[in-house]
Amino acid sequence: MELKLFLMILISMVFINNFILSKFLGLCPFLGVSRNIKPAMSMGLAVIFVMTLSSIITWLVYRFILIPFNITFLRTITFILVIASFVQFVEMVVLKKSPALYRTLGIYLPLITTNCAVLGVTVLNIDSFFVQKAALHFSFLLSLAQAFFAGIGFTLALLLMSGIRERLELNDTPKCFEAIPIAFIVASLMSLAFMGFNGFKF
């Protein structure tokens, strides 16, 4: 029963409600770092990592600080600060512990702070799993799953896009469509394809 719920979150987050292609969260990095496959992969990994961990932290903060003190209206401001400081912290740790990893992820980490997908998933977690009044540990696990799979979906879309754009470079697009407009058209076609997953029934 519970396993089925997790499976549902997986399919919904990766395919049906893909963060980029159907919810429009995180479009800026999607257009910015999708020129080549390698940086796209690094960005995707960084996003999965930050999303999962910051959703754990924000869940704990919400449950054990904001709710007891009855200051849930400060959610937005708290979450963005938590995410910003967490990203800064990760950057420092990665720089100290593994300079090689820093070289691949480093420049993308600061960008993630203003990636709306990260703040989006944390807010979405609270909205969708606290309202239902699910049992606490369960809501925690669901949030964790949602964040992780949303990250996977983000990475999938980013990788597909970068693969297409690498080939697109060689093609002769009309001058006014170069770079960003053509990327939008491609994204539109991809999103059309992803809409096909809507037919999944459980």
Add this chain to the structure above:
Amino acid sequence: MKLYALFKEFSKGIFKENPIFVIVLGLCPALAVSTSLENALGMGVAATFVLVFSNLIISAIRKKVPNKIRIPCFIVVIASFVTIVELLIAAYVPLLQKQLGIFIPLIVVNCIIMGRAEAFASRNKVLPSIFDGLGMGAGFTLALSLVALIREVLGSGKIFGHLIFKEFNPASIMVLPPGALLTMGVLIAVANLIKQKRK
């Protein structure tokens, strides 16, 4: 003369440096809430409010804030105004809150607001910053409304929820996510075309 300079700060946001079509910032809300003109206007007004007030505060405190921690400071200022807007919308237009949903708190990470704080308000005096915020907000709202207008007319044959065409089969794909991306791509291409023609 001074009035003219202020007007210039205002008008550049609408055409020459339109945040969405020319600078290409703040796309996530632009695509997600542009399903109908009503949502687009609501989002535009909310973002403009945050933009103007955060520009005002940031330009007022720009000399007090140490350079190294300026980004967190800006974020706190912006997030406070977003919280204010969130509460105001929840209190007065709950219907809009339901429509915009998660995208109201996400105004915090709208790149336009952070971008203007960093590129303009932290380097200019209070009055020009307010006008810059107003202009950018107006440009954002206009661009959003244009996308929404195209999508609403083609996708459901309505404007502001009123049916305008009778003998018209709406292409509902336009109000779905692919339509948003397609409209955006074509509009940015048109903006590019105009830019190239002017040169």
